[in-house]
Amino acid sequence: MGASNFTEGVDLAFKVIFGISLFFLVGITTVMLYFVFRYSRKRHPKAVQIKDNNILEITWITIPLILVLLMFYYGYVAFRPMRDVPMDAIPITVIGKMWVWSFEYEGGKLSPVLVVPINKPVKLNLHSDDVIHSLYIPAFRIKEDVVPGKKNYMWFVAQQLGEYDVLCTVYCGLRHSYMETKTKVVSEAEYAAFLKALPEKTNEPEGLAILKKNACTGCHSIDGSKIVSASFKGLYGREEKVVTGGKERSVTVDDAYIKSSVYDPDKDVVAGYQKGIMKPYKGIVTEDEMIKIIDYFKSIK
Amino acid sequence: MTEEKTHHPEPSFLVDTGKYKGLMAWLTTTDHKRIGLMYMYAMMVFFTVGVTLGMLMRLELFYPGQQFYGPQVYNGIFTIHGIIMIFTVVIPGLAAVFGNFSMPIMIGAKDVAFPRLNLFSFYLYILGAAIALASQFMGNGPPDTGWTFYAPYSIHTHTNVVAAVFGAFVLGFSSILTGLNFIVTMHRLRAPGMTFFKMPLFPWSLYATAWIQVLATPIVGITLLMIIAERWLRIGFFDPSLGGDPILYQHLFWIYSHPAVYIMILPAMGVITEIIPTFTQKKIFGYKAIAISSLAIALVGYFVWAHHMYTSGMSTTARWVFSLLTFLVAVPSAIKVFNWVATMYKGSISVKPPFLFALGFIFLFMIGGMTGLSLGALATNIHVHDTAYVVAHFHYIVFGGVGFAFFAAVYYWYPKMFGRMYNFKMANWSFVFLFTGFNLLYFPQFIIGIMGMPRRYFDYLPQFTLGQQLSFFGGVLLVTGFIIMLITLFSKKGAKAPDNPWGGRTYEWTIPSPPPQENFDVMPEMGLDEQPYDYK
Numbered sequence: 001m002g003a004s005n006f007t008e009g010v011d012l013a014f015k016v017i018f019g020i021s022l023f024f025l026v027g028i029t030t031v032m033l034y035f036v037f038r039y040s041r042k043r044h045p046k047a048v049q050i051k052d053n054n055i056l057e058i059t060w061i062t063i064p065l066i067l068v069l070l071m072f073y074y075g076y077v078a079f080r081p082m083r084d085v086p087m088d089a090i091p092i093t094v095i096g097k098m099w100v101w102s103f104e105y106e107g108g109k110l111s112p113v114l115v116v117p118i119n120k121p122v123k124l125n126l127h128s129d130d131v132i133h134s135l136y137i138p139a140f141r142i143k144e145d146v147v148p149g150k151k152n153y154m155w156f157v158a159q160q161l162g163e164y165d166v167l168c169t170v171y172c173g174l175r176h177s178y179m180e181t182k183t184k185v186v187s188e189a190e191y192a193a194f195l196k197a198l199p200e201k202t203n204e205p206e207g208l209a210i211l212k213k214n215a216c217t218g219c220h221s222i223d224g225s226k227i228v229s230a231s232f233k234g235l236y237g238r239e240e241k242v243v244t245g246g247k248e249r250s251v252t253v254d255d256a257y258i259k260s261s262v263y264d265p266d267k268d269v270v271a272g273y274q275k276g277i278m279k280p281y282k283g284i285v286t287e288d289e290m291i292k293i294i295d296y297f298k299s300i301k
Numbered sequence: 302m303t304e305e306k307t308h309h310p311e312p313s314f315l316v317d318t319g320k321y322k323g324l325m326a327w328l329t330t331t332d333h334k335r336i337g338l339m340y341m342y343a344m345m346v347f348f349t350v351g352v353t354l355g356m357l358m359r360l361e362l363f364y365p366g367q368q369f370y371g372p373q374v375y376n377g378i379f380t381i382h383g384i385i386m387i388f389t390v391v392i393p394g395l396a397a398v399f400g401n402f403s404m405p406i407m408i409g410a411k412d413v414a415f416p417r418l419n420l421f422s423f424y425l426y427i428l429g430a431a432i433a434l435a436s437q438f439m440g441n442g443p444p445d446t447g448w449t450f451y452a453p454y455s456i457h458t459h460t461n462v463v464a465a466v467f468g469a470f471v472l473g474f475s476s477i478l479t480g481l482n483f484i485v486t487m488h489r490l491r492a493p494g495m496t497f498f499k500m501p502l503f504p505w506s507l508y509a510t511a512w513i514q515v516l517a518t519p520i521v522g523i524t525l526l527m528i529i530a531e532r533w534l535r536i537g538f539f540d541p542s543l544g545g546d547p548i549l550y551q552h553l554f555w556i557y558s559h560p561a562v563y564i565m566i567l568p569a570m571g572v573i574t575e576i577i578p579t580f581t582q583k584k585i586f587g588y589k590a591i592a593i594s595s596l597a598i599a600l601v602g603y604f605v606w607a608h609h610m611y612t613s614g615m616s617t618t619a620r621w622v623f624s625l626l627t628f629l630v631a632v633p634s635a636i637k638v639f640n641w642v643a644t645m646y647k648g649s650i651s652v653k654p655p656f657l658f659a660l661g662f663i664f665l666f667m668i669g670g671m672t673g674l675s676l677g678a679l680a681t682n683i684h685v686h687d688t689a690y691v692v693a694h695f696h697y698i699v700f701g702g703v704g705f706a707f708f709a710a711v712y713y714w715y716p717k718m719f720g721r722m723y724n725f726k727m728a729n730w731s732f733v734f735l736f737t738g739f740n741l742l743y744f745p746q747f748i749i750g751i752m753g754m755p756r757r758y759f760d761y762l763p764q765f766t767l768g769q770q771l772s773f774f775g776g777v778l779l780v781t782g783f784i785i786m787l788i789t790l791f792s793k794k795g796a797k798a799p800d801n802p803w804g805g806r807t808y809e810w811t812i813p814s815p816p817p818q819e820n821f822d823v824m825p826e827m828g829l830d831e832q833p834y835d836y837k
Contacts, residue, residue: 006680009680010680010681010683010684013675013678013680013681014675014681014684014751017674017675017678017681018675021671021672021674024667024671025667025668025671028638028639028642028663028667029664029667031642032642032645032660032663032664035642035645035646035648035650036645036650036652036660039581039645039646039647039648039649039650040650040651040652041649041650041651044647044648044649044650045649046649047581047582047583047647047648047649047836048583048647049583049584049836049837050583050584050586050646050647052586052587052588052589052590056643057587057590057636057640060635060636060639061632061636064631064632064635064636065629065632068628068629068631068632068674069628071628071674071677071678072624072625072628072677072678074678074680075624075675075677075678075679075680075681075682076621076624076678076679076680077680078679078680078681079620079621079678079679079680079683080617082680082683083617130453130457131451131453131454131457132451132453132454132547134612134687136687136688136753136755138684138752138753139753141680141683141684142683142684143612143683143684143686143687144612144614144683145612145613145614147547147548147613147614148453148541148542148547149541149546149547150541150547150548150614152614165753165762167753167755168755169686169687169688169755169756170451170687171376171446171447171451171454171756171757172454173376173445173454173458174372174373174376174445175372176372176376176757176758176759177372177755177757177758177759177760177761178760180762255459256459
């Protein structure tokens, strides 16, 4: 039995196509090499001119045509059920974000690993916040793109207990090749236990959680009020007067500026504030975290 | 075989007779043969750059994890590798080099219809390539989108996408103008008596190609401009956060870029169709079938683009319709293979280097084509889409196919180009290394692709290590073969080439090697009972 309900059908289509192909590859290559050997100039100094043969042409148009239609048919038959989701499928929302997968279960509970019960249809609703990703579970033979602004889906029935790779196959930037996780196929009892153990949903955006973790919110408010320094609210996209190397200039708060202000705060200090109050967070806040922080800033413009 | 002539009344095209001498004489030439050679030299440079980048990737992928450089560098490398190889090597490829050098002679013309436009196309090509290369060194670092520039990533990334996209846009114009030039040339400048169905088959394949260049390239041109407009003016064509549709981008991109595959492969098939009759001394089997199948490929090739998008979330109907059409385009390619092999039957076969490469082409092209079948079928595509399997498949087509046909063409027309022969033994060795290296490099990618190795991965899971390492060694052999080939062709002057070293029947073999500036002393005519490939 295949790892999913689709595995066998897809593999059969592969076998049919590869089988026919291999037959022709070996056949044509053998005939070709035989001709090269048999009719080499040494053995066959004078070529025999042969007239075109319409029956032959029609034969080798018709036979490949029938064979490719057969291949089309096998591909179609194994594919068609992938688009018909059973009514009782368990819905799970997949969230693809540069460069992490997360899986949202009922009640908005999030898991970094896709855990599914065995022998139950599961529907994955695909959601992206940024660019196109593609959810690929090789063992299940399924893949569908996760497109921002588009409601794509896929489904399967896992038929074997175990752990399987989950990968991203549409190039999505810097850490594309690290956007991977696992699918765990478990018994129904374990699945119930897993759901119960999932932490309750917190509504806090990831960026805010990172800011809190690094105690940024100790000096910068998120509601527009002034604690020590400027509030994060309305910061993104604003024009600011800054002092760079003793000279005043005007900048727009964008990704690059935010990054430089976190990693090297004293380079451009906003006019009216002092140098040396904030420590550089280079090596503390990672690039990935930086992107989430910036996303969060954009959300509280 | 024709006796070597001792007196050529006209100087060869390699001799400067105009206002300028040396380099300037080449840069201001409107001679189709010189322009063809300039394309060839430029392409050799770009190809070398592309191969170097390819080997840098193979080196990094030798072990899982980071070896020599980080993911951002890797993403930049595979992007520019693709842009250089696709837009500056295989798309102009055989059409620009041998379409220019051989086609006008083969149809009995003195030059192409618009020689100045031809030179202009060459300069656009150099300009476009220069802009694409400059994107590596200007702005916020090398573009990292892949050669496909998929939105919305290409809209969001901070790297220098605009320059690369603009470079591709300019290269597109070069391609359109070359296509236009060739169409007019073949319509207006054929030798008297040479009807369309008496034209040699390499020009036929270029004719089909030229229509794709003229009709499809403007679509990618406008699409690339839309990316620039979206990045600079924030017009929401493709980015959902601006109200655009990312799938629209894919449709527009592939409406050109799938036919572009036929821009690459059709002239390659054309070259093979010339080489096989010459080295078997036989009339090509199924002349009309081959000529018409070129047009059929060009036509059906327009309607299969969305097979690049089976997993994009298109409707189920769109998926099966495009799958069905995709299978139809496989048939004309199969027809050509059958006709090539049938031509060898009862021939008198001389396995010289061009023919050896043609045999290599047929084998690699068959693997490329047949592995494309499981990409055309829906269920199997879903599994191997965007994996190393696809990487292997298209390298078998564009390198095993176009590349080997290109090498075959170089070995075939080299004596005509320079009036010199080369060392056959060395040329055969270059084939052995290129062929073995090629298969060792790309075949393992099919296997790890089926195992689930996605493409464009800087790092990978441990189960794919062996395949990646085999590929590296294949790459080393392949590069060795390429170097042997360069040494064979360019290290020392070979013996003087006769006018017709291979016993070919097309017009280029009736004139001196190298050809005089205006090709023919006496313009050829085709008699009523004359046929192309008239071997007795």
